[in-house]
Amino acid sequence: MFKLSKSKILFALLFLSLIIFANFNFLYNHFVYSVYDKNDLRIHSSFLNFHIHTVASEPSNKVYIKSVVKNSNGEAMPNARVEFTVKEGFGKVIPVSGTTNTFGELISVYTPPESHKIDSKNGLDITIKSTIRGTDIHSSICFKLIPVPIVFVHGYQENSMMFDNMSEFLVSKGYNTLSIDFDSAKGVVSASDELKNFLQHKKLDFFDEGILVNKFTLISHSLGGLVCRHYTSSEHYIKYEDVDKMIFLSVPHSGSHIASIGENYFDDQSMKDLIPDSELFSTIFNNMINKGLNSSIQVGNIYSKYDEVVTKDSANLDKWNIKTDVFSVGENNFTMDNLLSGSILEAPNHKGILNNNRVFERIYEMLNKELDYPSNKNTKLLKPLN
Secondary structure (H helix, E strand, O other), X not given: OOOOOHHHHHHHHHHHHHHHHHOHHHHHHHHHHHHOOHHHEEXXXXXXXXXXXXXXXXXXXXXXXXXXXXXXXXXXXXXXXXXXXEOOOOOEEEOOEEEOOOOXXXXXXXXOOOHHHOOXXXXXXXXXXXXXXXXXOEEEEEEEEEOOOEEEEOOOOOOHHHHHHHHHHHHHOOOOEEEEOOOXXXXXXXHHHHHHHHHHHHHHHHHHOOEEOOOEXXXXXXXXXXXXXXXXXXXXXXXXXXEEEEEEEOOOOOOOOOHHHHOOOOOOHHHHHHOOXXXXXXXXXXXXXXXXXXXXXXXXXXXXXXXXXXXXXXXXXXXXXXOEEEXXXXXXXXXXXXXXXXXXXXXXXXXXXXXXHHHXXXXXXXXXXXXXXXXXXXXXXXXXXX
């Protein structure tokens, strides 16, 4: 028969005593809660940012929830088991269930669904219910999910008014739209910095209104698309990570053939940037994240047939395996008369893409589905194992 020496028994008892002593508070609180009358408890849950009543629906826009359990005397109740449900089933709370700490508090996180999974026109009313396990005692948080806000980014020698018709269409579909105005003559890098600051200020504006926004959808035209690419591919973008989708409209992703002529008339940085062999295309983009098109952002690309400023080859994103949708928004203006008179410089097709109902509908479709993520077919990267 196996026998333990007295010294081993004493050591085991001492070790057990140390474990009990180290966990005394936990064991005591657990015992108290197990025998406590649960019907005497109360629970209250709220967002840590209590004034938030609306949340832009996309998974990175997480909302922190604080739940507090107390007894009828107002005393904190540690070890209370709280369970969470999202009544409409959109999004999820982590943890699904948890235990309050010594202060009777439990912190959890709500993650919204992707924007295209909700009704853009009416938004979606959400209720998160927190219940004390084994009882009907609960607390509810009610709020609204809305689509990710849209920011319009204009092109060279343009302004935000260029998007008025498109904005009116998308507002009628339930979207919040914003437009940035910047000095388009100062170049892509300068405008990129302005875009960064604009998005940060708009986040704060929304927050002051009780709306939690973390990301935006950027819809850009012409030079504005290069501004969006530069901002989202820069080294400091990892600090902000505030773009969900980018939708490009007739953007010269490889430069514009007309810029070499335009440089004779407009001596500014943006015209220099638009030349196909400029430093922007030959060096800057090539040294940025994924060669200048961030692979973590969904992308849509639209081009106007017979565009006077951007060729189809320059507008495509084949290098990143992104499809280009081509729309006919006007007639072919490349005639000798138009070239001689200079009227082709009015670029009716290049600008007409911003006022075409079929283009509007296609953008609306892009907003309501998951778009492709850019890849660089010239670079093979190792992917982490799942």
